[in-house]
Amino acid sequence: MDIFSNEKTIISDVINRVLNCREIKELYVFGECGDELANLYPAIHVNKGSRQKNVTEDAVYIQIADVNKLRQIIPWIAEEKAIKDFFIYVSAGVEISDEEKQVLGKSNYLKRYSGLSGTLFLTGISFEGPGKLLVPENFKVLAILHFYNEADILGQTIQYLLSQEIDLYLLDNWSDDGSFEIARRYQESYPERIYLEQFPLSGRSSDYEWYKQLEKTETISKTLDYDWFIHYDADEMRVSPWENTTLREAIYWIDRQAYNCIENTVIDFRVTSQDMNNIFMQDTFFDFRHLEIMFDQLKTWKKSQQIELKLSAGHFAHVANPKIYPLKFLNRHYPMRSIEQAKKKVFQDRLPRFQKEHGERGWHVHYNEFKKTEDFIFDSSQLLNWQKDTFRELYIPFFLECGLRWDRNNHLTKIELKDIKNLKVVVYGAGNIGKRTYLRLAERNHIVAWVDKQYEQQPAMFCEKIVSPQEIANMEYDYIVVAVKKAELVREIKEELMNTHGVQEEKIMCVKT
Secondary structure (H helix, E strand, C coil): CEECCCCCCCHHHHHHHHHHCCCCCEEECCCEEEEEEECCCCCCCEECCCCCCCCCCCCCEEEEECHHHHHHHHHHHHHHHHEEEEEEEECCCCCCCCCHHHHHCCEHHHCCCCCCCCEEEEEEECCCCCCCCCCCCCCEEEEEEEEECCCCCHHHHHHHHCCCCCCEEEEEECCCCHHHHHHHHHHCCCCCCEEEECCCCCCCCCCCCCCHHHHHHHHHHHHHHCCEEEEEEEEEEEEEEEEECCCCHHHHHHHCCCCCEEEEEEEEEEECCCCCCCCCCCCCCCEEEECCCCEEEEEECCCCCCCCCCHHHCCCCEECCCCCCCCCCEEEEECCCCCHHHHHHHHHHHHHHHHHHHHCCCCHHHHHHCHHHHCCCCCHHHHHEEECHHHHHCHHHHHCCCCCCCCCCCCCCECCCCCCCCCCEECCCCCCHCCCCHHHHHHCCHHHHHCCCCCCCCCCCEECEEHHHHHHCCCCCCCEEEEECCCCHHHHHHEEEHHCCCCHHHHHHEECC
């Protein structure tokens, strides 16, 4: 199985990610470029030129095939990278000195995971780390961790988070393998940094009740006096994009730049033979989670009274006015750590307790593929081997989640939509149907705005800021395209548009799914 896309869109994908998170639509292209920018989001406006001074755009792309050209602009890059982002593509064969590399920033050799050769250098305000930044003592981050029967790894996870300068709120779901006793020993040793309770207070439930556990996490994050919160699992190891930088230091740096959310890239470490010992926090074989679809995960957020975590099964924390940092944290995930642990976890501890929420909410389907012992053993030839340079070599897949095999939109429901072009269109709905609709319409139309009732908790998408339906009254448009799935909701939106906003019915178009 080929994990990487091997496509030539890698540079466009990286620029799309950064500009979307920064909520900017202008890209300055210095000099000439090939077709490596062909996949930019439709909303991005490209300004081309060869001037260095007075460039007003916050993001600059430069293609370098001649080292002499690079040396002419190196001083400009060095001067401006404190306030701009630079994406510098250096063709294969161009030799650069170590001093020049220092100015150009993070070097990424593209051939391993894309259809391009050469090197992409990333430098600027989105990529520079905190360095020796001093974090104030009163800046506090809390990891909220629910666990059940994790005695084989819980102590390591607690120690790791403490070493990352993160406080912990531990919630034991009534383990029966000694996990609670391990947690209690740590809480007694670090009473000022660790909270501990058993949940629910009424005692063990025969069901997993993940919805209620996530509801508890929301309550804790609204109540306790911390600056940031992390929804954390016992079987993972979060890593910041900057080596030798703790999670607390990284989060403080991100906070200073006025972001309030951090996403994760998840890689799963796998058991590859019957007799492997516990692989937790070991450098073994891994793959990227959910290869066939893009699986967004946002589990680190700045304190907010409008936190919503439970409706996404804990995968995505929705907060008011989200601004997501361009670089993701790496989530080294170890769900199966040995054959014996995997069998107990799946067949005894999890599947029987998942049935209620599986039926009511469609959750917990990720264990359905495991039917017998052999299913826990993965073919190492289909995986990646973590080695000493993997962190640097796969920087773009790890921290920007670009260059991977999935198509970001494969998982979106197919839609039927009238073929229109050269029109002014408002897209109503920012869910999966809305994403597909936007991409279809933006190819040949002008998107006036993208609206959604939950606009306050929607991050920017495809470099478009989601706005309130109330703003429709001030817009000029040919059509409003209602892009939602449920027929009842479609009717409600149509009535609202006509009765509240005075939209003529013939100007309303509805997507069919």
